[in-house]
Amino acid sequence: MPSILCVGGDAELLETRAAVLRETGAEVQWTLNSKALAAIESQSFDLVVLCHSVKQDEAKQLFEAAHRRQATSQVLRLARASCW
Numbered sequence: 001m002p003s004i005l006c007v008g009g010d011a012e013l014l015e016t017r018a019a020v021l022r023e024t025g026a027e028v029q030w031t032l033n034s035k036a037l038a039a040i041e042s043q044s045f046d047l048v049v050l051c052h053s054v055k056q057d058e059a060k061q062l063f064e065a066a067h068r069r070q071a072t073s074q075v076l077r078l079a080r081a082s083c084w
Helices: 011-022 033-042 056-069
Strands: 003-008 027-032 047-050 074-077
Touching (some): 003 011, 003 033, 011 027, 027 033, 056 074
Parallel strands (some): 003 027, 003 047, 047 074
8 A cells, every 4th residue: 555645834734635645545644844854754655745835945855855765755746826
């Protein structure tokens, strides 16, 4: 079963994202930005989903930590959509 970690600054949004992703059959956890590095350093994830609220420097740090822990880990960084 794939493991997914959702990271961001809004607990309600993270819980909703996690619930949607659980529908795929994956084991899904979520954590706030402040606790993300500890989560990634203590457990391997197949996919780490970074919310748009994760700052660029934090995203880079989490990306590197995820790959140190598990080289095949994928990191997806979400971005806000622009309206025209």
